[in-house]
Amino acid sequence: MSKNHSTRGARPNDIQLIAEALEKAKPWGLEAEFAWSLATHFKTYPSDPMDMAVQVALDDWDLDD
Numbered sequence: 001m002s003k004n005h006s007t008r009g010a011r012p013n014d015i016q017l018i019a020e021a022l023e024k025a026k027p028w029g030l031e032a033e034f035a036w037s038l039a040t041h042f043k044t045y046p047s048d049p050m051d052m053a054v055q056v057a058l059d060d061w062d063l064d065d
Contacts, residue, residue, distance in 0.1 A: 014050040021054050024063045033061055 011019065018038070025034040037057035041048065058064040 017050055017054045021058055021063070024058060024065075025061065028061075028063070030061050030063065034058065034063065037061065 021034055021038075022031050025031045034057050037060040038053055041053045041056050045053070055064070
């Protein structure tokens, strides 16, 4: 049985950053590409903070405003 996510409170900041980035990728169908770039970034730079990795992955696909 799955839990109702709305009862779990606010999302952690890192998850919120990823969710917002995925929303930016969605209109172009680039969610998988964004996720690939994010994973690749962390394989190469495992100590980078999440906000930096998300920004790099967005920039890889010209998804930032």
